[in-house]
Structures are given as C-alpha cells and as structure tokens.
Amino acid sequence: MKPDDFTIFANISLISWGLSGIIMSILFFREVFADKKHKFWVIVAHFLAISGLISIIIFVVELWLLLDRPPMRTLGETRLWYSIFLVLVSYLVYLKWKYKALFVSGIMFGVLFLLINMLHPEALNKNLPPALQSAWFIPHVVVYMIAYALLGMSWLVAIFGLLPYFRKQWKGRETVIADNLVYIGFGFLTLGLVFGALWAKEAWGNYWTWDPKETWAMITWFAYMLYIHYRFRHNKNKITALLILFFAFILLIICWLGMQYLSVGANSVHTY
Amino acid sequence: MKKEKRPFWVFPWGYRESFAVVITVAISGFALSFILQKEVSAPTWPNNIITGVILVAAILLFHIFFPKHSFVKWLSGSYAAISSISFYLFLIILMGFIPQNSNNSLEILNGSGLSHITSSHIFLFAQIYMFLVLGLVTLRRLERFSTRNIFFFLNHFGLWLTLFAAGMGSSDIKRFTMEINKNEPSFQGINSKGESSGDLGLALQLEEFSIEHYSPKAFIINAKTGDIMSENQIFSLEKNAKGNLGEWQIAVKDFIEYGIGMGEKFHAVYDIGAAPAAYVEAKHSSGNIVEGWISCGSFRFPGNFLELSEEKLLIMAEPEAKSYLSKIKIYTKEGEVYLADLSVGRPVSINGWKIYQISYDESKGKWSEISIVELVKDPWLWLVYAGLIMLIAGAVYLIITGSRTKNSEL
Ligand code: HEM
Numbered sequence: 041m042k043p044d045d046f047t048i049f050a051n052i053s054l055i056s057w058g059l060s061g062i063i064m065s066i067l068f069f070r071e072v073f074a075d076k077k078h079k080f081w082v083i084v085a086h087f088l089a090i091s092g093l094i095s096i097i098i099f100v101v102e103l104w105l106l107l108d109r110p111p112m113r114t115l116g117e118t119r120l121w122y123s124i125f126l127v128l129v130s131y132l133v134y135l136k137w138k139y140k141a142l143f144v145s146g147i148m149f150g151v152l153f154l155l156i157n158m159l160h161p162e163a164l165n166k167n168l169p170p171a172l173q174s175a176w177f178i179p180h181v182v183v184y185m186i187a188y189a190l191l192g193m194s195w196l197v198a199i200f201g202l203l204p205y206f207r208k209q210w211k212g213r214e215t216v217i218a219d220n221l222v223y224i225g226f227g228f229l230t231l232g233l234v235f236g237a238l239w240a241k242e243a244w245g246n247y248w249t250w251d252p253k254e255t256w257a258m259i260t261w262f263a264y265m266l267y268i269h270y271r272f273r274h275n276k277n278k279i280t281a282l283l284i285l286f287f288a289f290i291l292l293i294i295c296w297l298g299m300q301y302l303s304v305g306a307n308s309v310h311t312y
Numbered sequence: 313m314k315k316e317k318r319p320f321w322v323f324p325w326g327y328r329e330s331f332a333v334v335i336t337v338a339i340s341g342f343a344l345s346f347i348l349q350k351e352v353s354a355p356t357w358p359n360n361i362i363t364g365v366i367l368v369a370a371i372l373l374f375h376i377f378f379p380k381h382s383f384v385k386w387l388s389g390s391y392a393a394i395s396s397i398s399f400y401l402f403l404i405i406l407m408g409f410i411p412q413n414s415n416n417s418l419e420i421l422n423g424s425g426l427s428h429i430t431s432s433h434i435f436l437f438a439q440i441y442m443f444l445v446l447g448l449v450t451l452r453r454l455e456r457f458s459t460r461n462i463f464f465f466l467n468h469f470g471l472w473l474t475l476f477a478a479g480m481g482s483s484d485i486k487r488f489t490m491e492i493n494k495n496e497p498s499f500q501g502i503n504s505k506g507e508s509s510g511d512l513g514l515a516l517q518l519e520e521f522s523i524e525h526y527s528p529k530a531f532i533i534n535a536k537t538g539d540i541m542s543e544n545q546i547f548s549l550e551k552n553a554k555g556n557l558g559e560w561q562i563a564v565k566d567f568i569e570y571g572i573g574m575g576e577k578f579h580a581v582y583d584i585g586a587a588p589a590a591y592v593e594a595k596h597s598s599g600n601i602v603e604g605w606i607s608c609g610s611f612r613f614p615g616n617f618l619e620l621s622e623e624k625l626l627i628m629a630e631p632e633a634k635s636y637l638s639k640i641k642i643y644t645k646e647g648e649v650y651l652a653d654l655s656v657g658r659p660v661s662i663n664g665w666k667i668y669q670i671s672y673d674e675s676k677g678k679w680s681e682i683s684i685v686e687l688v689k690d691p692w693l694w695l696v697y698a699g700l701i702m703l704i705a706g707a708v709y710l711i712i713t714g715s716r717t718k719n720s721e722l
C-alpha cells in the first residue's frame with residue numbers, strides 16, 4: 041500500500057471523532073438548557089468514537105509496516121500516538137464519570153493533533169539510528185504518551201474546575217477526576233522516566249546525565265509530585281491544587297514540544 | 313468560631329516555617345557559593361561512604377530517639393515534603409532555563425552557582441533536605457503495616473535509595489574511552505579530562521569491525537550555499553527506485569553498492585574506500601532531462617554530483633549507519649581470553665567493567681580500522697537499580713489503584 045492509500049484511515053478517524061465530539065457537545069448543551077436526554081445520539085457518539093479508534097489503529101499498523109520501524113521517532117509520530125491515547129482516555133473517563141465536557145474537549149484535542157499531522161505530513165524516513173534499536177524504545181515512548189494523555193486530560197479538568205470557581209458556582213467534582221488522572225498519569229510518567237534511565241544505561245553507559253531533555257522530564261515529574269503531596273493533606277484548598285495542575289501541564293508541554301525554542305535545548309542529544 | 317492564628321516558629325510547624333527553612337537554606341547556599349567561589353564535587357571514596365553513614369545515622373537517630381519530637385514530626389510530614397519538593401523543583405526549573413556548564417554565562421550566574429547547579433551548595437542542601445524528609449517519612453510509615461504502606465515504602469524508599477546510591481556513587485564511577493585496533497591489544501583508556509586510565513586489568517583487541525548502512529539518500533542542494541532545498545522529502549537511492557524530489561522526477565537506472573569513479577563512469581569495485589554510486593535520470597516538470605552518476609565518495613575517492621540546473625545540484629548524502637558491530641578479543645590479567653560481539657546498546661560485562669560500543673573512525677565508515685569503546689565501572693549501580701525497581705513497582709500500584717479520593721470526600 042502506498043502512504044496516500046492508507047491516509048484514508050486517518051481521515052476516517054478525523055471525521056468520526058469530529059462528529060462524535062460535535063454530537064456530544066450538542067447533547068451537552070441540550071441537557072444543560074433543556075434537560076432532555078437522547079439515548080440514540082449517545083449511542084451514535086460512542087460508535088463514532090470507537091470506529092475512529094479502530095480506523096486510526098489500522099493507520100498506525102500500516103505506517104509501521106511501511107516504515108519498517110516503530111513509528112515513534114519524530115515529533116509528528118509522537119503526536120499521532122498522543123491523539124490516539126487522548127481520545128482513548130477521554131472515552132474511558134467518560135465511561136467512568138459521564139463527564140461530557142471532558143469527552144468533547146479531549147476528543148477535539150485529539151482531532152486537532154491529528155489534523156496538524158495531516159496538514160504537515162512528515163517525510164517518511166525509514167532510518168532508525170542504532171541507539172534507538174532497543175527493546176526499551178517502544179515501552180519508553182508508549183508509557184510517556186499514555187502519561188501525557190492522562191495528564192493532558194487532567195489539565196482540561198483543571199480548567200473546567202477553575203472556570204466555575206471564578207464564577208463562584210463550583211461544586212468540586214473535578215478534583216476527584218483530577219486526582220485519579222494524576223495518580224495514574226504519574227505512575228506512567230514514573231515508568232517513562234525509569235525506562236528512559238535503564239535504556240540510557242544500556243545504550244550510552246549513563247543512566248542520568250542532566251541533558252536538557254532529562255532535566256525537563258524531571259521538572260515535569262516533580263511538578264506532578266507536588267500536586268499529589270499538596271492534595272494529600274490539604275483537601276480544603278482545591279483551587280491551589282487546580283492551579284498547580286494547570287501549570288504542571290505547561291511544564292510538560294515545554295518538555296515535550298517547547299524544547300527546541302529554549303536556548304538550553306540546542307545542547308540536547310534528544311532530537312526532534 | 314474563628315481559629316486563633318498560631319505564632320511563627322511555634323510547633324507544630326506548617327507552611328510558613330517550612331518555606332522559611334527552605335528560603336534560609338537557599339540563601340545560605342547562594343552565600344556559600346559566593347564566598348567560597350568553588351564548585352561542590354561529590355565526595356570521593358571513602359568520604360562518600362562516611363557521608364552516607366552519617367546521613368543514615370542522623371535519620372535513624374532522629375527516628376529512634378525523638379520520634380515524638382515536634383521537629384521530627386515536622387521533618388517527616390507533608391509540609392516539609394511540599395517545601396522540599398518545591399525547593400527541588402525550583403532549582404531544576406532554573407536548570408531548565410539557564411544553560412548549564414557553559415562558559416559564556418554571565419558572571420553572576422557563575423558566582424552564585426546557577427550556571428552549574430548540580431555542583432552548587434544550594435543543590436547539595438536541597439538534596440540533603442529531601443534525603444532527610446524522605447528517609448524519616450519512610451521510617452514513620454513503616455511502623456503501621458498495610459498493603460498501602462508497602463507501596464508507600466516502595467515509592468518513597470525507592471526514590472530515597474536511587475538518590476542516595478546515585479549521589480554517593482557518582483564519584484566512584486570510572487569511565488574510560490579506548491580506541492582499539494587489529495594490530496595489537498590496547499591496555500589503557502583515557503577519561504573525559506584526557507588522563508590515562510593506567511592499568512585496567514584488561515586488554516582489548518579488535519578482531520573485525522563491520523557496519524551495515526541504510527540506503528544513501530538523494531538531496532537537491534543549492535549550488536552556491538550548499539543548503540538542502542528538498543527538505544522534508546526523502547528519496548532513498550537503491551536499485552530501480554523512482555520518486556519525486558522538488559520539481560524533479562528521479563529514477564535510479566543503476567546502483568552500485570561499492571564503486572569507484574573512473575572518468576565519468578563508476579565501476580563496481582570492492583576495495584578500501586569504495587563508496588555507493590547511482591546512475592540517475594532526473595526529469596524536470598518542464599520535460600528537461602538530465603542524467604549521470606552521483607556518489608557520496610569516500611575518504612579515498614572523490615564523489616560526484618549531477619547538475620540539475622545552474623543553481624541546483626543533485627547529490628548523494630553519505631549513508632547513515634544502520635548497525636555496527638565489533639568482534640573483540642578480551643584478555644584478562646588472569647590470562648583468560650574471551651571473544652565478544654559488541655554493538656550499540658548491547659554492552660559486554662567482564663570483571664566489573666561494562667564495555668560499550670561507542671563509535672568508529674567515521675571518516676572511513678565501513679573501512680574503519682579502529683573501533684572506539686567505552687569501559688565503565690559503577691560499583692553502586694546495583695543499588696541504583698534496586699531503587700529503580702522499587703519505583704517501578706510503586707508506579708504500577710499507582711496505575712492500578714488510582715487515587716483514593718472519592719465523591720464522598722468532597
Ligand atoms: C516517587 C515519587 C513519589 C511518589 C509516587 C509519592 C507518592 C505519595 C503518595 C501517594 C502519598 C500519599 C500517601 C497515602 O495516600 O497514604 C504521599 C505522601 C507523602 N509523601 Fe510522597 N511521593 C513521592 C515522593 C516524595 C518525596 C520526594 C517526598 C519528600 C521530600 C515525599 C514525602 C511524602 C510525605 C511526607 C507524605 C505524607 C505521608 C504521611 O504523612 O503519612 N514523597 N506520597
């Protein structure tokens with residue numbers, strides 16, 4: 041198959057997810073303002089979200105086969121995984137907490153990331169440098185992308201918590217979701233960090249060198265650690281907790297996407 | 313009823329005191345760096361083990377003799393933990409923005425230790441503070457036995473142990489680069505400062521070096537500046553390959569893996585310095601066709617490019633390495649001889665050393681006569697790994713259980 045042939049699967053996902061998000065947001069507003077329930081359309085939204093996931097998985101498999109290496113090397117490839125896990129997580133969060141606004145925003149961010157990839161297709165480079173040909177490569181990237189998706193959702197939760205707070209009508213439901221997303225996300229973040237260290241030791245003989253990317257990974261890790269400990273005893277002041285959560289994700293984004301714009305980033309051995 | 317405000321510095325300490333402690337420590341750290349104008353280096357053997365014993369003893373003494381003292385309660389509690397985590401986070405954020413260990417920094421950054429934070433007093437203090445808090449809370453929580461506390465232990469003691477072993481061990485790590493060849497065994501390496509390793513108890517000799525390349529890529533470059541003009545487009549030169557680069561349709565008519573150019577033509581010759589060459593036909597969208605040989609050349613033979621137009625050249629980039637492997641012979645002091653295959657990411661362990669494939673003579677590529685390896689000895693590594701394994705287990709627990717916050721707690 042040529043790459044042009046199977047981008048159709050990414051397009052299907054893009055459209056299914058987009059529609060699913062739109063249906064869900066319409067239902068959301070109808071419920072808020074008219075208090076109506078629409079079972080049928082909820083089922084359609086579920087169906088579209090799932091078929092989008094299936095379709096994007098086919099796309100990734102095809103891409104993997106075409107490249108003959110795990111499609112996890114370039115920034116665009118990580119964005120692809122991110123959009124998958126983001127939609128998956130927002131779907132699961134919806135199943136558990138029935139929080140429609142989170143579902144809609146999560147899926148829309150997934151669409152956005154996928155769209156960026158479709159509009160700026162990267163060259164299909166099959167090459168994989170020797171150091172990346174390691175058993176650690178896949179688990180390291182995958183757990184990080186899962187962590188980023190969970191923590192990205194927690195950022196949305198923080199925003200949804202902060203907005204009504206400033207309108208003085210906040211009930212605090214968001215912290216329950218936020219805590220769960222952060223605990224699980226932090227677990228994955230820890231795995232990513234540790235796998236990275238173990239991999240670095242096997243490939244370069246060092247488990248930690250304070251390379252700028254490593255420094256930023258550590259910054260992200262400590263920011264979420266701060267949230268966990270702040271929440272542990274100080275259940276009352278939820279707003280500070282949400283603010284920590286909001287800024288922690290900004291640090292995460294600098295680590296993931298912002299490195300190339302920092303002067304320190306130029307010295308990093310981690311490229312993309 | 314209004315809660316009465318607790319005066320400053322009266323136990324039990326809260327945020328104010330915790331952050332006052334941190335700020336005092338930070339200022340003393342900066343001051344020390346300014347006054348001493350010296351970097352802090354990790355204590356070397358046996359001072360590192362002495363420091364370690366003192367720290368552990370301090371934690372144990374606090375815990376055993378003053379478990380109920382308000383100071384110890386504070387030091388093992390969440391206020392201290394939050395101040396410690398914030399302090400550490402603050403320092404690494406500075407590291408994330410200020411280029412580290414570079415010489416062109418502002419004078420003020422050098423003086424205060426901000427341009428080399430990991431070897432500054434303030435970082436050392438932040439680390440000791442975290443050691444104490446983590447150590448004490450681990451011991452305190454160990455007293456009540458429950459599944460939850462086992463995982464609390466794995467997370468906190470795991471991190472403590474990792475920081476401890478990495479910190480104590482950093483000065484005991486020995487790391488030498490060694491260039492090995494086929495003619496004779498090499499006995500010594502050099503460290504990052506260029507000093508010789510002396511006797512390593514090992515000698516290494518290269519038996520055979522082999523390398524596999526990806527197909528070389530073609531690029532269109534600007535004839536004057538040399539800038540790549542076909543960015544974001546990839547064309548791999550291999551037999552019968554066809555594709556587009558910019559406005560050109562490229563077709564490979566002939567491909568030689570090892571060739572040498574003679575006049576206008578390249579011939580398949582397998583000799584030292586032979587390089588890949590391709591006969592390509594480039595067809596412009598206007599119908600214009602140019603064809604000819606391109607090759608990246610090598611250290612021994614010149615390459616060739618194709619002039620597409622006055623300002624555009626079609627070139628072959630040097631092929632990237634897919635994998636490389638050194639078959640090496642290891643002689644030990646005891647007179648044993650081992651054969652080993654060394655490749656990137658697959659180090660070989662022998663007599664406490666780990667040998668890594670690092671590089672080769674890149675100017676010669678496939679024809680490199682040397683292999684560059686690194687020998688690393690880290691006697692504390694197993695302790696670091698023990699800590700990391702605990703962190704993994706702790707992380708898996710977090711993933712499985714999630715948070716225990718429930719709706720009912722709101
Ligand atoms: C791997 C990183 C860490 C993880 C995953 C972690 C996780 C946790 C969790 C989940 C709790 C709540 C305990 C519970 O629910 O019973 C907690 C409490 C606590 N943590 Fe951490 N933590 C980490 C690092 C740290 C660090 C670096 C410090 C100290 C500087 C620290 C000090 C504390 C303290 C003092 C408490 C309160 C314990 C109590 O009062 O019982 N933790 N931590």
